[in-house]
Amino acid sequence: MEFSFQLEKTEWSKLDKPVKSHFKLNTLMEAKTVLARGARVSLTSNKWAHKGLFNGALGTVIDIRFAKGSSPLVGDFPLFVIVSFDNYIGPAYDERNPTYVPVPMQTLTENKSKNNHRCCRMKYVPLEIAFARTLHKVQGQSIGPTHAVPIMVFNPGKTSFEGRNPGLLYTGISRATSLGANDVNRSAIYFNCSNKGELYTRVRDIHYKRKRNNTNKQKSNEAQMLDQQYPEPMLTNEKYTKVKKRKYWTDYLDEQEKLTNISSTVTARKDINNWLQRQQEHVTSENDLYRIVQFHSKRYKRA
Incomplete structure (x- = not known):
């Protein structure tokens, strides 16, 4: 229907x-x-x-x-x-x-x-x-023999996918709770991708863009056959844009942490605890909490 x-x-x-x-x-x-x-x-x-x-x-x-x-x-x-x-x-x-x-x-x-x-x-x-689910939808979910979803068939996408979404490849792989305990047929995760050989190398230097290696003429026939079976992209010196932006943001947060004085006096901590206790006496529902948040949000915007 x-x-x-x-x-x-x-x-x-x-x-x-x-x-x-x-x-x-x-x-x-x-x-x-x-x-x-x-x-x-x-x-x-x-x-x-x-x-x-x-x-x-x-x-x-x-x-x-x-x-x-x-x-x-x-x-x-x-x-x-x-x-x-x-x-x-x-x-x-x-x-x-x-x-x-x-x-x-x-x-x-x-x-x-x-x-x-x-x-x-x-x-x-x-x-x-x-x-089927995207990686964004399975964050926080465990997959394995003792869980609701026993097996995951995982397509990691292209190498550039990780560059545009830093950390998602790790998120997908880490959903599995078992690799089979020496029995591959009991693994909680299996890979579905066109180039299985790339799985062994793609998690190395994932911050950098890649391009295909077209220098097979200088290699032996055996090496060329291996490249055709397991082609490994060449690393470049150029980082993915999302990786750069994440680095800028984490550097900014680190710098702000150094400049922020988070120390407080014993009296200030007691005042905060007293305020929280008074609020808990008045907040009896989710709507009360929402109104308090809205009130202070408006005060912050006006300031």
């Missing part, structure tokens, strides 16, 4: 109909999804993070439930999608299947009108197909 998004006016709207342009294009595109029973999916928003329903949580579609008389063939949305989430530890919706969770439709209200009125809202299914 293919689902897109539905737009509707809010109670504050003075328009004749909802306006599509009030939503960002990528927001509209990301709202489109295709679902089926048995499909691997992930949540696209935080629902109940400390119970396992966080943005990126993986699961399997069990069923798609519609209201009586409605149908996806005419554009109707389901009431909810039942998903078995890998890491769900909250209350059981179905006692026989404690990982089953009914996921309702998500509503997003945009604030783009001139009079600061929230005139339109968008309804969509907060799930996306997740048979």
Whole structure:
């Protein structure tokens, strides 16, 4: 079943109909999804993070439930999608299947009108197909025999990928919790790339750009055959732009740390602790905390 998004006016709207342009294009595109029973999916928003329903949580579609008389063939949305989430530890919706969770439709209200009125809202299914994940989506996730995802087939991309995204290659490799314990068939990570020989050398001097070595004429036939099987790019003296910018930023932070006096007196520390205790007595909800942050943010901007 293919689902897109539905737009509707809010109670504050003075328009004749909802306006599509009030939503960002990528927001509209990301709202489109295709679902089926048995499909691997992930949540696209935080629902109940400390119970396992966080943005990126993986699961399997069990069923798609519609209201009586409605149908996806005419554009109707389901009431909810039942998903078995890998890491769900909250209350059981179905006692026989404690990982089953009914996921309702998500509503997003945009604030783009001139009079600061929230005139339109968008309804969509907060799930996306997740048979494969990008490295950004698996940060913090462990993969191995004792985890929800037992095996990862990893495509590291081209060498320039690491130069544009410093550290992501390490992030991907470090997701695996096991290399097989002397049994390659039990490894938690396998590589899928066109040039497997490059895996042995690409993590060396990854800050520098590379170019192909075309000096095979000076090599023996055996060396040329090895180069054809495992071509190793030549290192250049030019660093990737992202690597340079990261170095500028870390140098700046180091310099600011040296110039910052973070020492404080015993009296100042006591005053801070007393202030925190007073705030904790008044802050009883997340909304109270949000109001305090907003208040001090405005004071900071005015200063």
